[in-house]
Amino acid sequence: MPQNYVPIFIFVALIGVLIPVTLLAAKLVRPDNPNKTKLMPYECGIDPVDHARGRYTVRFYIVAILFVVFDVETIFLFPWAVKFKALGVFGLIEILIFLVILIVGYIWIWKKGALEWV
Amino acid sequence: MAQYFTLSDYSMSLPIILLTLFALDILLIDLWIPIDRKWFNAVTAFVGVLVSAAAVYLRIQRPLDAAGLPAQTAFMNAMLLDHFAIYFWYLFLAGAAIAILMSVRYLEIEHEHHGEFYALILFSVVGMMCMAAGIDIVLIFIGLELMAISTYVLVGFLRTDRRSNEAALKYLLLGAFSSGIFAYGLSLFYGLTGSTNLVVIQNRLAREMAGQAHANPIAVIALLTTATGLFFKIAAVPFHQWAPDAYEGAPTSMTGFMSVAVKAAAWAMLLRILIWGLAPLRPVYVPLLVFVSIATMTGANLAALTQNNLKRLLAYSSIAHVGYMLLGLVAGDAHSPMADGIKGILIYLLVYTFMNLGAFAVITSLRQREVIGDELDDIAGLYSRAPTEAVLMLIFLLSLAGIPPLAGFYGKYFIFLSLIESKHYVLASLAVLYAVFGLYYYMKIANAMFMREALDKTRLPISLGMRTALWISAFATLVIGIYPEPFIRAVNWSLGIAQVGPVASLVR
Numbered sequence: 001m002p003q004n005y006v007p008i009f010i011f012v013a014l015i016g017v018l019i020p021v022t023l024l025a026a027k028l029v030r031p032d033n034p035n036k037t038k039l040m041p042y043e044c045g046i047d048p049v050d051h052a053r054g055r056y057t058v059r060f061y062i063v064a065i066l067f068v069v070f071d072v073e074t075i076f077l078f079p080w081a082v083k084f085k086a087l088g089v090f091g092l093i094e095i096l097i098f099l100v101i102l103i104v105g106y107i108w109i110w111k112k113g114a115l116e117w118v
Numbered sequence: 119m120a121q122y123f124t125l126s127d128y129s130m131s132l133p134i135i136l137l138t139l140f141a142l143d144i145l146l147i148d149l150w151i152p153i154d155r156k157w158f159n160a161v162t163a164f165v166g167v168l169v170s171a172a173a174v175y176l177r178i179q180r181p182l183d184a185a186g187l188p189a190q191t192a193f194m195n196a197m198l199l200d201h202f203a204i205y206f207w208y209l210f211l212a213g214a215a216i217a218i219l220m221s222v223r224y225l226e227i228e229h230e231h232h233g234e235f236y237a238l239i240l241f242s243v244v245g246m247m248c249m250a251a252g253i254d255i256v257l258i259f260i261g262l263e264l265m266a267i268s269t270y271v272l273v274g275f276l277r278t279d280r281r282s283n284e285a286a287l288k289y290l291l292l293g294a295f296s297s298g299i300f301a302y303g304l305s306l307f308y309g310l311t312g313s314t315n316l317v318v319i320q321n322r323l324a325r326e327m328a329g330q331a332h333a334n335p336i337a338v339i340a341l342l343t344t345a346t347g348l349f350f351k352i353a354a355v356p357f358h359q360w361a362p363d364a365y366e367g368a369p370t371s372m373t374g375f376m377s378v379a380v381k382a383a384a385w386a387m388l389l390r391i392l393i394w395g396l397a398p399l400r401p402v403y404v405p406l407l408v409f410v411s412i413a414t415m416t417g418a419n420l421a422a423l424t425q426n427n428l429k430r431l432l433a434y435s436s437i438a439h440v441g442y443m444l445l446g447l448v449a450g451d452a453h454s455p456m457a458d459g460i461k462g463i464l465i466y467l468l469v470y471t472f473m474n475l476g477a478f479a480v481i482t483s484l485r486q487r488e489v490i491g492d493e494l495d496d497i498a499g500l501y502s503r504a505p506t507e508a509v510l511m512l513i514f515l516l517s518l519a520g521i522p523p524l525a526g527f528y529g530k531y532f533i534f535l536s537l538i539e540s541k542h543y544v545l546a547s548l549a550v551l552y553a554v555f556g557l558y559y560y561m562k563i564a565n566a567m568f569m570r571e572a573l574d575k576t577r578l579p580i581s582l583g584m585r586t587a588l589w590i591s592a593f594a595t596l597v598i599g600i601y602p603e604p605f606i607r608a609v610n611w612s613l614g615i616a617q618v619g620p621v622a623s624l625v626r
Contacts, residue, residue: 090122104142111149 062114073102123193130192130199133173133207134247140166141240148233156231160222160583163236167215167243174207195315196254205464205612206250206386209471213379214243216475216587220371223581224482228369230276239375242268246383253394255304255314258387262300262351266293269380273368285367292350292360300347306340307395316395324398333402341399345406348391351384354444355414358437362421365433370485370492373429374478377436378471385443385467389460392447407448412548414441419555426494428481431559432474435518438556439470442533442549449536457613458539462532464609469517469525469598476514476591480507483584489574497563499572507580508567510592515560517595520553525598528606 041048080087080095087094109115128135144159144166151158178199182190189200218236225231241264248261270293274286308314311322327333333341350357365373392403415438422434443466449459483504484491491497501508517526530553537546580588598605 087122101138101142104146108145108149 059117066109066114069105070102073099127192127197129177130190131197132177133170134244136173137166137170137240137244137247140169141237141244144233144237144240148237151233153231156226156233157222159233159236160218163218163240164215166240167211167218170243171208171211174204174211179204191253193257195317196257197248197251198253199251201612202386202389203247203251205608206382207247209382209468210243210246210250210379213375213382213471213475214239216472216479216590217371217375217379219583219587219590220374220475220479220482221369222583224369224371224485224584227485227487228276228279230369235272235275238268238272242272243379246379246386249383250386250390252387253316253390255308255316255319255391255395258390259297259301259304261383262387263297265380265383266297269376272372273364273376275369275372279367281367282369283367285364289360289364296347296350296357299343300350303340303342303344303347306336306343310334310337310340316390319395320397323396327398333399337399338402341396341402342406344391344396345403348384348388349410352381352388352440353437354410354440355417355437356410358414358418361437362430362433365436366427366429366492370429370478370482373433374475374482377432377478378474381436381440382467382471385463389447389463393460404448407444408545411441411444411448412545414438414444415549415552419552419559422559423555425559427492428494428497428563429492431494431563432477432481435556435559436474438552439466439518441552442466442530445537445542445545445549446533448542448545449533449540458532458536460613461606461609462529462536464612465532465602465605466529468605468609469529469595472591472594472598473514473517473524473526476588476595477511477518479584479587479591480511480514483507483578483580483588486579494563494566495573498566498570499575500567500578503572503574503576504578504580507578507588510588511567512564513592513595515564517599519557519560521557523599525595525602527599528602 076098077095080091084091140162144162147162148156148159182188182199182201182204189198191198217239221235222231225235245261245263245265245268249258249265252258252261270286270290273289274282276282304314307319310326311319313319313322323337326337346357350360353361365377368376392400396403418434418437418441422431422438425431425434443463446459446463446466480500481492481497484496489496497511500511513524517524520526520530530549534546534549537543537549
């Protein structure tokens with residue numbers, strides 16, 4: 001049905017108009033006095049030391065991967081904690097199985113020395 | 119709130135649970151094993167596979183038969199344990215067992231003998247079992263990812279070898295991409311039917327298709343994207359480019375494992391999805407299958423003719439075999455798949471497991487301390503270096519080519535038969551023609567083994583594990599070829615409920 005697309009076209013037209021208008025309005029209204037510090041790339045408040053394509057040590061990757069694994073663990077723990085009462089013993093056992101598998105992984109990376117910053 | 123899993127769910131998935139436990143166990147034990155005792159991990163993994171197979175028999179197959187049930191569902195209809203799933207489970211476990219036997223000495227030679235190798239093989243088998251038994255697309259997809267991620271790591275297991283690293287990276291990138299496309303197609307089916315269960319998807323698609331001349335265009339797009347993912351996983355021709363590279367770079371025993379178990383798992387998934395879930399779309403996907411299978415047979419057979427690397431050659435040959443197997447799905451009229459074709463696919467996968475693993479076992483044993491051993495020149499004169507292995511290799515090669523008294527013949531026989539019965543004469547003649555191409559490049563290897571002088575005249579040492587693997591494969595190849603009756607019966611048994619009727623009544 002072509003008439004079903006009418007709202008979509010209205011949206012597209014609105015996007016085409018609204019964004020330039022907002023940007024232009026902001027440009028006209030805001031005070032404009034750039035300085036060197038303001039134009040620096042933002043890096044958590046620290047002065048950038050090198051350009052972003054520089055190489056850095058592979059250990060960061062290991063830390064990042066380990067972080068992701070245990071981060072995902074938390075993602076699974078949250079909904080379980082929220083629904084703890086409804087899930088009862090069943091949920092407790094299931095989450096314990098999940099944790100045991102992760103703990104095996106934890107022991108493994110520990111013994112392999114992945115947690116040491118050599 | 120609905121009822122959660124019951125004890126019978128866990129009992130039904132006991133083989134999977136046991137394999138997981140053994141894999142975790144290997145990871146932990148490996149930490150305390152000195153470097154020269156690493157073979158112990160292989161023993162643990164082997165025992166794990168045997169225990170799991172015993173669990174399949176005792177906890178699932180026997181109770182099912184005793185109760186006279188065709189199938190049972192578990193985990194809120196996510197898992198369907200029927201004879202089809204059990205058949206594939208045995209197949210995966212057999213493939214894993216032979217691959218473990220092949221790996222022990224090989225990994226020692228490569229100086230990469232770590233327990234993680236065996237743990238990852240077991241984890242990937244866990245994923246395969248979920249794929250074969252899954253009837254819910256979420257479970258199938260999780261199984262697929264578990265299998266694929268384990269395989270990516272296994273392909274790159276030779277950490278100091280550039281080829282292995284390159285293969286793993288290519289496989290990872292293409293595999294992740296195709297999984298994405300596959301998941302997109304599945305999500306469209308979920309959007310169309312409002313369910314992730316294949317049986318429900320099938321019912322709703324059938325209802326929607328009823329009385330309509332053409333399929334819903336969105337259903338066609340969903341089918342195309344899903345099929346792209348499936349064809350990638352089985353390495354059919356427009357999506358096969360990863361296979362030769364990944365097979366060449368991977369540790370040789372792993373290449374064997376990938377070409378049989380991983381491929382069989384992808385086939386189990388493909389059959390489940392195309393025959394169960396998307397059966398109403400069969401008129402749409404049959405032309406697609408015809409195109410892909412012709413392209414696969416042509417491309418792979420022509421490419422294999424010029425290969426001089428054994429692993430690459432067998433990679434192309436395994437792609438060509440996928441082309442023949444796809445023909446089994448084409449057979450039948452536009453609305454019902456013909457049982458003979460599906461039977462042919464299952465027999466093909468069974469015999470392919472043994473003959474291909476056998477061939478890869480011989481290539482694996484060529485790897486020595488100073489010799490990489492995967493070129494055609496390395497196998498030259500094998501008859502004078504290791505006569506028994508050369509003869510066994512000849513058996514595997516003839517079987518791969520489909521010569522009658524050997525197992526490979528029956529795979530091709532049933533597929534070609536089903537094609538002729540369903541009056542696809544042109545396709546059948548094409549397939550037979552390409553089988554002749556196959557004979558040429560397999561005999562090229564045989565020619566090198568028997569007719570050419572060996573570059574290195576020393577006797578080839580064969581380890582005990584390797585010898586066991588070789589004999590098991592050769593025994594299976596010969597027995598299935600000479601006395602196929604029980605195996606054909608096993609396949610009939612596994613297809614006993616391939617018709618949708620009884621399954622549909624099980625899953626409401």
